Amino acid sequence: MTTAEIISTVLVLTGSLLALTASIGVVRFRDTLSRMHAATKPQTFGLLLVFAGAAVRLWPNVDIGMLILAGLFALITAPVVAQRVGQLAYREQRADSGLTRSHTEVGAPDEDAPDKDDPDKGDPDDGSPA
Amino acid sequence: MNILWLIAGAMLLIAAVLTTIRILGGPTTLDRLVALDMAIALTMTGLALWAAISGDSTVLSAIVAIALVNFIGSIAVARFRVRDDQR
Numbered sequence: 001m002t003t004a005e006i007i008s009t010v011l012v013l014t015g016s017l018l019a020l021t022a023s024i025g026v027v028r029f030r031d032t033l034s035r036m037h038a039a040t041k042p043q044t045f046g047l048l049l050v051f052a053g054a055a056v057r058l059w060p061n062v063d064i065g066m067l068i069l070a071g072l073f074a075l076i077t078a079p080v081v082a083q084r085v086g087q088l089a090y091r092e093q094r095a096d097s098g099l100t101r102s103h104t105e106v107g108a109p110d111e112d113a114p115d116k117d118d119p120d121k122g123d124p125d126d127g128s129p130a
Numbered sequence: 131m132n133i134l135w136l137i138a139g140a141m142l143l144i145a146a147v148l149t150t151i152r153i154l155g156g157p158t159t160l161d162r163l164v165a166l167d168m169a170i171a172l173t174m175t176g177l178a179l180w181a182a183i184s185g186d187s188t189v190l191s192a193i194v195a196i197a198l199v200n201f202i203g204s205i206a207v208a209r210f211r212v213r214d215d216q217r
Binding site for chain 1: 204
């Protein structure tokens with residue numbers, strides 16, 4: 001029971017608790033945007049905390065570099081997926097939920113035209129990264 | 131000491147079960163995509179937990195490979211998804 005083991009255990013337990021919190025948010029929230037909001041940030045932070053706990057646990061090993069690489073890749077790629085899914089969910093949920101309503105709309109939004117007066121309507125590939 | 135590792139594994143297991151509930155019962159395909167992304171992230175977390183428990187550094191390359199495939203698959207599903215009719 002050294003100090004490194006205590007630090008590693010605390011980091012891993014906190015990361016697992018954050019992952020559990022993110023899963024509870026994914027189950028309990030109402031909209032796709034809220035679920036995505038819950039599933040991106042606490043999940044990524046918990047993943048990084050568990051990576052840090054594993055790195056503290058196996059400290060003088062060379063493979064910590066690979067762990068740091070996986071953490072950096074998770075940090076880079078999670079916002080890209082979140083932006084993609086959020087854009088699609090915003091385009092589809094503007095019609096049927098009052099939570100995501102544009103300030104340009106005056107009356108009730110149409111049920112059969114979810115893309116009405118969408119500013120970025122058109123081809124979905126306008127300069128966006130693949 | 132072992133009890134704390136068991137508690138962390140149990141929390142990850144409960145999180146995986148809840149995410150599986152959202153995968154099976156999500157109203158739209160975007161919900162299923164989000165939940166599936168989170169399930170793969172939970173898999174990476176579980177592998178890192180196993181590396182922290184056992185002190186074995188074999189699974190770290192598997193974590194990197196899973197992260198790559200997760201990104202490619204999520205982007206592919208988000209791009210070539212068929213818009214579902216029922217809301």
